[in-house]
Amino acid sequence: MKVPFLDLSLQHKAIREEALAALAATYDATRFCLGKDVEDFEKNFSAALGYPRALGMNSGTSPLLAASHCGGFGPGDEVIVPTFTFISSAWGVSHAGATPRFADIEEGTFNLDPEKIEAAITPKTKGIVVVHLFGQPARMDEIMAVAKKHNLFVVEDCAQAVGARYKGAPVGVIGDAGTFSFYPTKNLGGCGEGGAFVSRRDDVFENARLLRVHGSARRYYHDIVGFNFRMDGFQGALLNIKLPRLAAWNARRQAIAQRYIAEIKLADVILPQTVDYGASVYHQFTIRHPRRDALREHLAKREVGTDLIYPVALHQQACYAHLGQKAGSLPVAEKASATCVSLPIFPELTDEQVGHVIESVNAF
Numbered sequence: 001m002k003v004p005f006l007d008l009s010l011q012h013k014a015i016r017e018e019a020l021a022a023l024a025a026t027y028d029a030t031r032f033c034l035g036k037d038v039e040d041f042e043k044n045f046s047a048a049l050g051y052p053r054a055l056g057m058n059s060g061t062s063p064l065l066a067a068s069h070c071g072g073f074g075p076g077d078e079v080i081v082p083t084f085t086f087i088s089s090a091w092g093v094s095h096a097g098a099t100p101r102f103a104d105i106e107e108g109t110f111n112l113d114p115e116k117i118e119a120a121i122t123p124k125t126k127g128i129v130v131v132h133l134f135g136q137p138a139r140m141d142e143i144m145a146v147a148k149k150h151n152l153f154v155v156e157d158c159a160q161a162v163g164a165r166y167k168g169a170p171v172g173v174i175g176d177a178g179t180f181s182f183y184p185t186k187n188l189g190g191c192g193e194g195g196a197f198v199s200r201r202d203d204v205f206e207n208a209r210l211l212r213v214h215g216s217a218r219r220y221y222h223d224i225v226g227f228n229f230r231m232d233g234f235q236g237a238l239l240n241i242k243l244p245r246l247a248a249w250n251a252r253r254q255a256i257a258q259r260y261i262a263e264i265k266l267a268d269v270i271l272p273q274t275v276d277y278g279a280s281v282y283h284q285f286t287i288r289h290p291r292r293d294a295l296r297e298h299l300a301k302r303e304v305g306t307d308l309i310y311p312v313a314l315h316q317q318a319c320y321a322h323l324g325q326k327a328g329s330l331p332v333a334e335k336a337s338a339t340c341v342s343l344p345i346f347p348e349l350t351d352e353q354v355g356h357v358i359e360s361v362n363a364f
């Protein structure tokens with residue numbers, strides 16, 4: 001039995017007619033940049049997930065850049081970023097001219113360890129980028145307590161956590177700014193690049209709104225130096241079709257994860273930890289095993305697709321070598337990158353396929 005790591009065609013086949021009709025309407029009305037589809041999406045997204053409001057943007061990286069500017073990050077500032085995440089979590093900090101200071105993660109959840117944040121703080125620290133990695137909310141109460149104590153601006157990178165809740169509250173509006181990605185492989189994916197920005201703070205939200213469209217509230221009048229971060233109309237149109245299905249898709253991911261957790265029995269395997277303060281929306285299901293490469297080969301022979309997410313921590317990337325955070329300095333993340341392997345987890349997997357993944361892992 002074949003179990004691909006991810007097959008986006010199934011989801012898109014299932015909604016094809018509805019999606020193409022929506023895209024055709026956008027095409028016919030030439031609503032190509034922002035416009036009604038995006039405005040509707042911003043309203044629908046906020047209403048469905050519990051945000052006060054949202055801004056559609058053109059990727060998940062753009063709102064991270066906007067958030068860094070909203071936080072006033074700049075030259076001479078340090079911003080704490082988990083070292084085990086997608087690289088983009090650090091781009092906003094770097095492009096604002098500040099320096100990422102990479103911090104280690106917790107063993108169980110792969111998320112920032114609040115105690116290690118405290119240890120990484122210096123007089124230059126201006127903010128924290130929290131990542132809710134693999135769909136699992138980070139320990140926001142502890143993180144916000146550290147932030148409050150040191151007056152830090154908190155960005156929540158929710159690219160993998162759309163629909164996730166922390167103690168009942170939607171992620172992204174606990175800190176000062178929240179960011180989402182609608183890259184096609186994410187839990188809510190567009191038909192191209194897309195993202196969103198949320199904030200509970202009016203000043204931050206209005207600043208991001210200006211940054212999104214060339215620093216301007218009125219055409220050809222530019223209050224601040226801005227960007228072009230506009231979401232395109234096709235993304236809004238497709239995301240409006242997909243949004244009502246997100247809760248069911250996330251629930252299916254959770255059901256698959258529960259089966260993996262209950263039924264994977266393999267010596268030395270570490271499964272992702274479940275926590276009592278929130279439920280993961282399982283963008284990834286990442287396990288760890290000391291013989292990860294051999295396990296992957298074994299799974300490939302049984303036609304089970306896997307991926308390495310992530311094989312190299314950020315402090316060990318060539319682009320950040322100049323920061324001098326040496327090998328061995330962030331051991332939990334380094335060990336995670338050496339032992340992690342992600343299993344297939346997408347809503348369209350059949351129960352038989354999930355069973356085949358479990359049997360194949362257990363047979364290793």
Ligand SMILES: *Cc1c(COP(=O)(O)O)cnc(C)c1O
Pocket residue numbers: 059060061062085086088089131157159160181182183193194195
């Ligand atoms: C996908 C992702 C991003 C960036 O999103 P893009 O839409 O690809 O720009 C940022 N952070 C994390 C954790 C991601 O997984």
